[in-house]
Amino acid sequence: MTSTRGRRALIGCGAAGSIGFLILFHLDAATREGFVLLRHGPSLLMLGPGGWVQIVNFMVCGALMIACSAGLRAAGAGRWGPRLMAVYGGAMIGTAAFVTDPQLGFPPGTPSDRLPGTNAPETWHATLHTVAVMVLYAAATAACAVFARRFRAQEGGRLWAAGLVVNAVAAPVVLVVGAFYLQTESVGSRWFQLADGIAGRIIIPLGWVWAAAVSVRYLRTTPGSERNAPLARTDGRR
Structure with a gap:
């Protein structure tokens, strides 16, 4: 059996991981030559000098x-x-194990209109990277729905549940529209570039903030917290 302190430390990894990821991503994005926040996604930072970060x-x-x-x-x-949280974490590791291809002017020296899978060949590892990203967001969406249902049944959990529902609805919509429409059209249009950039900035927090919210909620309501509010048990099969 995991001790109360050990259990809370493990749960806290969700918040620490999400917040730490977003901070390091933005710090790296701000200092990498040629990286444009309204044009390039986090995956591209794995390429070129410093990609190891x-x-x-x-x-x-x-x-x-x-x-x-x-x-x-x-x-x-x-x-x-x-289980879905574990799949989410595993898919995240997969995105790093199989890096994407240079595209859209990054790393520096890459043609600004190059988009593998659209106007250039895509490598096998870039294809696996895309699959991992899709699994990551699918797991995140499903996890949001599952935890929202649990939180809704708990005292003081309705607002938390509502936030997760919004995340579960918005994430797949923004991801699909951005990845399969806006990004393709952005190759020849500044307006689509702007729209794709905005979608990219929205999808990043949607992919990580939910995990921090779930972690914080459980830290606030499990034994050992100052509030020590009891969790309302729902069907254990979910």
């Missing part, structure tokens, strides 16, 4: 999410929520 960032964050899933399972967070 984001590779490590993704891998460490993924490992912390898997640790968080163990803490949630020990805290009685049901069956599917912790």
